[in-house]
Amino acid sequence: MARLSSSKKWLKAHKNDLFVKQSKLEGYKSRAVYKLKEIDEKAKLIKPGMTILELGAAPGGWTQYITEKLNGEGQVIAVDCLKMDSFPLVTFIQGDFTDPDVQTNIEKSLAGKKCDLLLSDMAPNLSGVKMMDSLKSIALAEAVLEIGLSYLKQNANLFMKIFHGTGFDEFVLAMRKEFKTVSIRKPKASKTQSRETYLLALERIIY
Secondary structure, three states, X not given: OHHHHHHHHHHHHHHHOHHHHHHHHHOOOOOOHHHHHHHHHHHOOOOOOOEEEXXXXXXXXXXXXXXXXXXXXXXXXXXXXXXXXXXXXXXXXXXXXXXXXXXXXXHHHHOOOOEEEEEEOOOOOOOOXXXXXXXXXXXXXXXXXXXXXXXXXXXXXXXXXXXXXXXXXXXXXXXXXXXXXXXXXXXXXXXXXXXXXXXXXXXXXXX
């Protein structure tokens, strides 16, 4: 009974969510698009002609926005374990981005190029156990950073989701060795009660 009541509360809150309403009005696949949009409008991350790698792309809200901003010029490689609708300029690869076969497909799609931008809105499967979830979040963030170091060109940028908890500060320090600036962002569309936050890393350094 308690679970049913909790589900009803979530559905009610979801229906009343301003970003959910706005996403429906504007035809986006998820409210998450406004997290990326807010940061992009400030940092000017996405420009026509870019090569962009997006991890955790489904259901495609961020992908929609990215292709709009590319305005017919550029390439997006979108990766997710779940299926996703097709979009202009987008090569979709279904699978786990840490799988060597998936990485081979990413490299084939890049055809020798490097990326201008890496985007990740991925979250680990959360258990509700704070310590365990923190460790999962950091492990995922480390995997995203590793991919970034493989595929991002000099001065490229990275914007990724992460959760506050054990290992967060150490991870931010590690990122600051690889990018000129790393800032912690909490977009308005990110729910205030969530430990979810984002890292914006600008101008990758290649030593």
